[in-house]
Amino acid sequence: MAGTKGCLIVASILGFGLISCREDKLVFTKSPKDVSAVEGASVTLPCKATPDDGIVYLWTRDGFTLENTTRRFMQGSNLHITRVDRERDAGPLVCQAEHITGKYKTVHSSPVSILIEFIEDPTVVLVKPDNATKIRFGDTVVLDCQLEASGDVDYEWFHNEKHLSKDDLVNTERDVVKGRELFLTKIQSSSNGVYRCQARNSAGSRKSVNRFVLAVEGDQSLHIQSIPTDQTVRKGHTAFFHCAYKEAIKVLWHFNNNPEVLSDDGR
Ligand SMILES: *[C@@H]1O[C@H](CO)[C@@H](O)[C@H](O)[C@H]1NC(C)=O
Numbered sequence: 001m002a003g004t005k006g007c008l009i010v011a012s013i014l015g016f017g018l019i020s021c022r023e024d025k026l027v028f029t030k031s032p033k034d035v036s037a038v039e040g041a042s043v044t045l046p047c048k049a050t051p052d053d054g055i056v057y058l059w060t061r062d063g064f065t066l067e068n069t070t071r072r073f074m075q076g077s078n079l080h081i082t083r084v085d086r087e088r089d090a091g092p093l094v095c096q097a098e099h100i101t102g103k104y105k106t107v108h109s110s111p112v113s114i115l116i117e118f119i120e121d122p123t124v125v126l127v128k129p130d131n132a133t134k135i136r137f138g139d140t141v142v143l144d145c146q147l148e149a150s151g152d153v154d155y156e157w158f159h160n161e162k163h164l165s166k167d168d169l170v171n172t173e174r175d176v177v178k179g180r181e182l183f184l185t186k187i188q189s190s191s192n193g194v195y196r197c198q199a200r201n202s203a204g205s206r207k208s209v210n211r212f213v214l215a216v217e218g219d220q221s222l223h224i225q226s227i228p229t230d231q232t233v234r235k236g237h238t239a240f241f242h243c244a245y246k247e248a249i250k251v252l253w254h255f256n257n258n259p260e261v262l263s264d265d266g267r
């Protein structure tokens with residue numbers, strides 16, 4: 001009961017007197033709750049107890065007291081995190097309120113967690129067959145879009161930068177790895193080209209940094225031997241992109257999907 005010091009006398013049948021005294025407890029007026037945050041965003045976890053005077057607050061994570069850093073520090077009695085980090089801010093986080101006089105019993109909030117939403121760059125991986133050199137026309141090829149991400153992830157696939165519609169996609173049962181697969185059945189010359197995937201969740205959208213190049217030789221189609229890669233170049237400096245086709249008479253370059261062919265002049 002607040003405001004009173006309750007003492008309970010328990011007499012045992014053996015005649016001993018056992019006295020337990022309950023001190024007054026501090027009471028939380030604001031306590032932290034589980035929250036979601038995108039990795040890198042800021043979060044403030046509230047904490048406040050009453051009576052106002054003489055309370056010392058501290059925050060713990062997994063039982064260890066949190067030190068103030070420039071990234072994560074106490075703002076009054078609240079805990080403020082400037083950039084939420086998946087590894088360093090995972091819970092359980094607890095706010096502790098203690099009275100300097102010791103007159104009141106120290107209280108701890110319920111442990112809370114920050115549900116951190118994140119997405120990393122996906123990677124396109126050839127799942128079937130196990131080696132690209134084994135791919136023949138008519139085969140089924142399975143590509144996997146692999147990434148580390150939180151929660152539900154949506155996947156999209158691109159063939160030569162053209163978005164593949166849902167009809168082209170065959171959803172398999174949820175993979176053990178957090179990837180989603182693209183099934184290419186009955187490989188033919190038109191299947192050749194560059195494959196990329198894009199993943200999206202509540203934390204954002206990311207396109208694969210790598211591409212998978214399907215280059216099956218066989219009929220009359222041209223066979224790409226090396227593909228140009230993205231390059232970072234200082235303005236005014238020279239960039240070389242290498243592109244080679246086997247048995248091609250002429251190789252043309254396009255800029256920004258523009259059908260107009262770039263001239264050799266200055267390139
Ligand atoms: C962090 O800083 C607050 C003041 O903003 C202070 O009350 C608290 O004791 C500090 N925590 C630690 C663990 O030093």
Ligand SMILES: *[C@@H]1O[C@H](CO)[C@@H](O)[C@H](O)[C@H]1NC(C)=O
Pocket residue numbers: 131132133
């Ligand atoms: C795929 O097969 C080729 C030729 O047999 C071999 O040189 C290459 O190392 C293999 N790649 C992988 C990833 O096993």
